[in-house]
Amino acid sequence: MSGTEPSLSISNPHPHKTDAVQKAGLALAGLGLLTLFLAWGNIPIPKTLGLIFALAGIVIGTAIYSWRLYMKEPEGIKNNGVMFKSLSSRGVMGWVAGVILTAFYVIIYWYPEYLGYKPNGTNEGFVALFDPLSQFFKGKPATQWFLYGTLYTVSILALGIKFLFKYRHNAYQIKRTLVVIAAQLFLAYLIPEILAGLNYNDATNVQGEYLGYYDTDIKNTWPLDYDFFYEYHMDAMQQEAYQPVGVLYLIVGIAMFLVITPVLTYYVGKRWYCSWVCGCGGLAETAGDPFRHLSSKKLSAWKLERWLIHGVMVFIFVMTAATVYGYFWNTGEVFGLNIYSTFQQPYGFLIGATFSGVIGVGFYPMLGSRVWCRFGCPMAGYMGLIQRFKSRFRITTNGGQCISCGNCSTYCEQGIDVRWYAQRGQNIVRASCVGCGICSAVCPRGVLKLENGPDQNRMEAPAIIVGNDSIQLIK
Numbered sequence: 001m002s003g004t005e006p007s008l009s010i011s012n013p014h015p016h017k018t019d020a021v022q023k024a025g026l027a028l029a030g031l032g033l034l035t036l037f038l039a040w041g042n043i044p045i046p047k048t049l050g051l052i053f054a055l056a057g058i059v060i061g062t063a064i065y066s067w068r069l070y071m072k073e074p075e076g077i078k079n080n081g082v083m084f085k086s087l088s089s090r091g092v093m094g095w096v097a098g099v100i101l102t103a104f105y106v107i108i109y110w111y112p113e114y115l116g117y118k119p120n121g122t123n124e125g126f127v128a129l130f131d132p133l134s135q136f137f138k139g140k141p142a143t144q145w146f147l148y149g150t151l152y153t154v155s156i157l158a159l160g161i162k163f164l165f166k167y168r169h170n171a172y173q174i175k176r177t178l179v180v181i182a183a184q185l186f187l188a189y190l191i192p193e194i195l196a197g198l199n200y201n202d203a204t205n206v207q208g209e210y211l212g213y214y215d216t217d218i219k220n221t222w223p224l225d226y227d228f229f230y231e232y233h234m235d236a237m238q239q240e241a242y243q244p245v246g247v248l249y250l251i252v253g254i255a256m257f258l259v260i261t262p263v264l265t266y267y268v269g270k271r272w273y274c275s276w277v278c279g280c281g282g283l284a285e286t287a288g289d290p291f292r293h294l295s296s297k298k299l300s301a302w303k304l305e306r307w308l309i310h311g312v313m314v315f316i317f318v319m320t321a322a323t324v325y326g327y328f329w330n331t332g333e334v335f336g337l338n339i340y341s342t343f344q345q346p347y348g349f350l351i352g353a354t355f356s357g358v359i360g361v362g363f364y365p366m367l368g369s370r371v372w373c374r375f376g377c378p379m380a381g382y383m384g385l386i387q388r389f390k391s392r393f394r395i396t397t398n399g400g401q402c403i404s405c406g407n408c409s410t411y412c413e414q415g416i417d418v419r420w421y422a423q424r425g426q427n428i429v430r431a432s433c434v435g436c437g438i439c440s441a442v443c444p445r446g447v448l449k450l451e452n453g454p455d456q457n458r459m460e461a462p463a464i465i466v467g468n469d470s471i472q473l474i475k
Helices: 020-040 047-071 092-110 125-129 131-138 144-166 171-197 231-237 245-268 279-286 289-294 299-328 339-362 371-375 378-389 418-424
Strands: 202-204 210-213 393-397 448-452 464-466 471-473
Touching (some): 020 125, 047 131, 092 339, 131 171, 144 289, 279 371
Antiparallel strands (some): 202 210, 464 471
């Protein structure tokens, strides 16, 4: 080979080394996490200072690392070797992360004492670290749910900042992510905790008996908020001492699923909720972003998706009907079946905890970031039916510009074979699409566009079968 001939080489899947600034950011975030684990191990550290350092270190450290990682590169698509990284390709690190997340959710739901939660005593360990913040908001020691809500919000904030740097070339993603962060921070965390401090959602009856806590996160509406019509919830919202907040929440909650949700879904699709304000979707879009490509595009996965999500939706409709019947007719049974043991308890354990929490988040590194949203969320199922048959939302395609790179299908977290539509210039009208817009953001040719248009002929559109290799129209 002469000296003038070019040599052949295989490109490095990890072309960018971590520099000093990135390492400093990682170190700060790591020290924040270490503080949390030290508290979990009952290592004596100042609670207030320790909590501030832990949470601030995680957010600021992640922001520094993300800023340096993405801002030293040109704007645009960032695949960054996701298929080669152990964490994002179901490698050893992915399995370790999955096991840790799953174990954490199991402990949160069923073994909070291992986090140091003492309902009848003084908190210890992990939960005790959050006592100062809980005391600040509502004058009470922290619970495992306060700890979880705080960490959930911090995760969306920190990794949402990372997402902003990564997709800074796309105005839709910037606006959407800022709304997601604000919705979680204010609607799901700060406002409910402030109201709890004012005793607006922690009610007792005239005999002084505790009625329970009702969720003042209005966007967490039924059917996602499955206990909305439970007796303790209904009683708490109607307490005279806490009006008008309780009744207002009850009225708005009912209006959300009867009027607001159908109307908004008709005009803009289910994206207004699933990708802009929902807490589950917010975590999936931020913390779950490195795993979105792991969502299965198999035909079997699509069949399972349809059966599961609509099955859960039917389950919650039946459970709610039984619950409302029992509430107004003052009976604990319907057709001889105990409402609690037959409907509420199984749903809470199987769907509310195991599916949405343990599997829905714990399995991010194995099954992708939208396991719960795609296969189980009854709110997504409810809006999906409207979006599929009576909505103006669609993703339009320009088939003449498609180069069949497959980025759109790869990064669709809902398992939609977007490329098939793009190759044929066919609009994408699917019940499962959450309108995240990532398919459009990663397209190098501007083939895909999220739009609202006329809704005619949707009922007449042929059904589709989605597979790995093709989509076939059913004649």
